Amino acid sequence: MIKQNNVPVASVKSMSGYLAPLVRDMQPSGIRKFFDLVSASKDIISLGVGEPDFSTPWHVREAAVHSLERGNTKYTPNAGFYDLREAIAEYLYDSFQVPYEPKDEVLVTVGGSEAIDLALRALIIPGDEILIPEPCYVSYSPITAISGGIPVGIETFAKDNFRLTAESLQACLTPKSKVLIVSYPSNPTGGIMTYEDWLPIAKIVEDNDLIVISDEIYAELTYEEKHVSFAALPGMRDRTILVSGFSKAFAMTGWRLGYACGHSDLISAMLKIHQYTVMCAPAMGQVAALEALKNGMEEKDRMVESYNQRRRLVVHNFREIGLQCHEPQGAFYAFPSIVSTGLSSEEFAQRLLLEANVAVVPGDAFGLGGEGFIRCSYAYSVNQLIEAIDRIGNFIKKL
Template sequence: MNLKSEAFTDSNKAMSSYLSPLVREIPSSGIRKFFDLVGSNKDIITLGVGEPDFTTPWHMREACVYSLERGFTSYTSNAGTPELREAISEYLNEQFDVRYDPKKEIIVTVGGSEAIDLALRALIVPGDEILVPEPCYISYSPITSIGGGIPVGIETFAKDEFKLTAEALEAKITPKSKVLILCYPSNPTGATMTYEDWLPIAELVEKHDLIVISDEIYAELNYGDKHVSFASVPGMMDRTILVSGFSKAFAMTGWRIGYTCGHPDLIAAMLKIHQYTVMCAPSMGQVAALEGLRNGLGEKDRMVEAYNQRRRLMVEGFRDIGLECHEPRGAFYVFPSIQSTGLSSDEFAQRLLTEAKVAAVPGNVFGLGGEGYLRCSYATSVGQLTEALDRIGHFVEKVKKEG
């Protein structure tokens, strides 16, 4: 006997009608959608997902195991363990010259992604415009839309090293502008901003009374001048919600431990949402993160040096192939131009995958300014990168002969 109601005979149509229109209209991740095509094909070299190829250092894993053996498996404080928040406060002060009160101004989150979501949900009133320099991390605009905000892209250019300029920012500011999202070092371009670059941006933030969400998840992966947190610019600390975490620099992607820092009033509002949605970040992950801050900075530095070596290899490799490639000074991505091939980003990426067995992300999925580029992660071995460059070189040569 079929117990299903006749109303659900056409289940796809019936069930989709229950969904929020905001969710229905949001596209699936361009990165994940593309890499679903890769599957388990072992012949494919993947330069796609932004994940370190290093394993979390052993002493951090061991600290987690020991905590489990001692039965440390319960909830922590909603904001995270006091010890980890204190360590984060000290670390940010020592490394980036910003100081936050661990009791009132820091929340340990489920990755940096939750922190961004918390910040936007705490701030957005439906109709608010959220300014997003692009090309950028693909989640900012969808999360903004889910929260009822309106994402406004600000195109950045290779001629400016993909830096946000004051002129480009001011051109997009309207009376509805409320939040500016920053991500430097940048995913996908590897662009960074200096103190001098930040000053005119800070002036506009003050002038137009904006709040800034500064995603600094790649702060430690900086290969030129030392990373400058936007929160460290005079007058910007109270206006800035700093977001970071342990995924990239400490090779802890699967642990899902991030953090957010800011003015106590903003953090208190974000904590309300956090405590009702996830309660707290995983306790065992917090233990590993604390061990990383206390005893893992040496391993972090060695991983960064390895990325730097790979970065130079990739930039030189793409230029030798004949593809223009600005020098990324942060993160672990290169963003070469493929415009000289005459192919669109989607066409290039699809053909590169099927014909050369190399997976990379088409630049157009990252928003304005991304068309005509390809994002390649160098968070993989030198051997794999060298082979990938060889395959890409032969593919580009083949495409140009076709033209």
């Protein structure tokens, strides 16, 4: 019994009955479950979290510090500082040949995740079907469901390097299909899409009057092919909400700065929700993001080269210990198959953690096509990666 001013107050034993059933029954993120296990343990090597092991470049941090020292702690315009929006538009045009008007086609958000949430809430009418190629980032389906939409997974396969094919997309279309979410380079597979891969997808999008949410947070992390933005395809700019941010390429995960770009009508709708929920992204984070775009490309290139070296090391070593592993062309994840062990992805990850002190994420956490794989981030030091894969190899031998 809880007491308030020494007077007994009856407590509610469970709040479950008050919760919205959709939220109450929603499963926690498969990534976070393993992250929490690791954070509570010692001597574990974690390959589970998709976060750069680099610190944010010093000059970017310094720009934020100086802005604080100058007292730049007020609200910003809802859409973000204009000079940042201008820099984002310039960057996207120079890098990926997609033009946007900073005034009304660029919105600065609290991470790319907020941008995806805003886009879905602005678009979904309850019952709309949202097409999602899988395996994919764990948030797309839950956010879709929370917004009243119906997530429809489209399975992709290792034999296709986890690319979305026109045949697979066509097979999942119904009269209720409204939005296609694409995310290349892919988390968790490292798969990419080339210009030629995108062309038949763009035709289906146009023929079926779909809107596309293109999550391009890993756009700068490609290794042998330059990233192709879906919005750069003929006729696709106005049908696409391009989502990205600063977390991965500039090692700014904790700053929570992202953005969305698209047709002014779409961005205006998203801005309304943004105004009433978070109001604006943090001022000091926006200053840091502007500095990253203006002066951070050399550090970004050095980080990408380091990831590339680790990528080759990890793929080679996984194959050496007997795990099939397609070669990721983007992001910083390897997605090896563990089918040969006879264990499910969940069993493999659980036992690997308990018996070998290595944390990975089971592939089934990422939806269709993920079973039989594990996701391993290579955004860790070379020594950690070598030791982790040695432990995985020894674990497999014992099996």
